[in-house]
Amino acid sequence: MSRRRIAIAGAAGRMGRMLVEATLADAQAELVAAFDRSDSPFIGRDAAEFSGTPCGVSISGDARAAIASADCVIDFTRPEGTLAHLEIARELGRAMVIGTTGMSAEDKAAIARAGESVPVVFAPNMAVGVNAVFRLLEVAAQILNDGYDIEVIEAHHRHKVDAPSGTALRMGEIVARELGRDLNECAIYGREGVTGERRPETIGFSTVRGGDVIGDHTVLFAGIGERIEITHKSGGRMPYAQGSLRAAHFLASRARGLFDMQDVLGLR
Numbered sequence: 001m002s003r004r005r006i007a008i009a010g011a012a013g014r015m016g017r018m019l020v021e022a023t024l025a026d027a028q029a030e031l032v033a034a035f036d037r038s039d040s041p042f043i044g045r046d047a048a049e050f051s052g053t054p055c056g057v058s059i060s061g062d063a064r065a066a067i068a069s070a071d072c073v074i075d076f077t078r079p080e081g082t083l084a085h086l087e088i089a090r091e092l093g094r095a096m097v098i099g100t101t102g103m104s105a106e107d108k109a110a111i112a113r114a115g116e117s118v119p120v121v122f123a124p125n126m127a128v129g130v131n132a133v134f135r136l137l138e139v140a141a142q143i144l145n146d147g148y149d150i151e152v153i154e155a156h157h158r159h160k161v162d163a164p165s166g167t168a169l170r171m172g173e174i175v176a177r178e179l180g181r182d183l184n185e186c187a188i189y190g191r192e193g194v195t196g197e198r199r200p201e202t203i204g205f206s207t208v209r210g211g212d213v214i215g216d217h218t219v220l221f222a223g224i225g226e227r228i229e230i231t232h233k234s235g236g237r238m239p240y241a242q243g244s245l246r247a248a249h250f251l252a253s254r255a256r257g258l259f260d261m262q263d264v265l266g267l268r
């Protein structure tokens with residue numbers, strides 16, 4: 001069986017580097033291209049240079065050529081970059097794995113439209129453990145469906161540009177859905193001043209940013225006389241990268257469609 005040809009977008013970034021490493025370590029995958037912004041200072045450098053062992057694939061600034069050379073592009077960049085790369089993938093009929101967070105409702109609609117012609121996995125968190133937590137939250141919300149105040153607390157490194165994290169928002173969506181609520185109506189993003197007493201139907205979000213925290217997420221169910229906390233802590237970025245490779249392999253047998261990691265992991 002031929003290896004899955006992978007192109008990595010944002011190859012010089014924190015996740016891009018991890019994805020290069022994970023692709024090179026995957027016997028069923030071949031790193032055929034690595035690309036970044038055309039004005040990136042990393043253009044022309046070996047994609048695996050950071051690891052101390054060059055791989056022979058240089059970081060290019062030509063997204064179209066990179067995507068054309070691959071079966072699947074994996075993108076952890078920024079919404080505007082991801083959407084531009086998605087349009088190229090759609091035109092060229094290539095599969096895409098999207099990990100970028102901070103997407104607007106319009107951005108998400110554009111991703112869904114692209115999924116009508118090419119296969120796409122779009123998920124705020126590719127780690128198996130986080131996706132297991134998503135399932136645990138469904139069960140917790142079903143059981144703790146009355147008398148518990150729900151708060152989502154997340155912490156990330158100082159460089160993160162979006163808040164709350166995509167994972168925290170997905171956690172809120174899952175709990176809200178199980179409780180028959182609409183997150184757009186019940187979410188409270190931070191509190192300040194004289195807020196009044198907490199309204200029971202709300203789901204609160206708290207964001208911490210600092211240092212090199214890779215990603216911690218807790219959902220708190222606070223009742224009278226007891227508290228339940230469901231927590232995931234990331235110790236490294238490799239689980240995100242390995243999950244992305246799993247998603248790229250999953251898409252090999254799909255002609256089109258929008259999927260997430262629950263589909264990839266068979267958790268639906």
Ligand SMILES: NC(=O)C1=CN([C@@H]2O[C@H](COP(=O)(O)OP(=O)(O)OC[C@H]3O[C@@H](n4cnc5c(N)ncnc54)[C@H](OP(=O)(O)O)[C@@H]3O)[C@@H](O)[C@H]2O)C=CC1
Pocket residue numbers: 009010011012013014015016036037040076077078080081082098099100101102123124125126127166240
């Ligand atoms: N789904 C998941 O499992 C995970 C998702 N993420 C998400 O992935 C994204 C990237 O995170 P991270 O790797 O830490 O970020 P970094 O900033 O380290 O990397 C992003 C890379 O993409 C490049 N880039 C930025 N904008 C564009 C653009 N418009 N076009 C092309 N390239 C662009 C950056 O270049 P430059 O530096 O020059 O701007 C950089 O090289 C974030 O949205 C984050 O939330 C992160 C971890 C896990």
Ligand SMILES: O=C(O)C1=N[C@H](C(=O)O)C[C@H](O)C1
Pocket residue numbers: 101124125156160164165166167168214215216
């Ligand atoms: O920016 C990050 O680093 C991360 N972003 C994702 C998110 O917003 O949920 C996933 C992970 O928490 C790391």
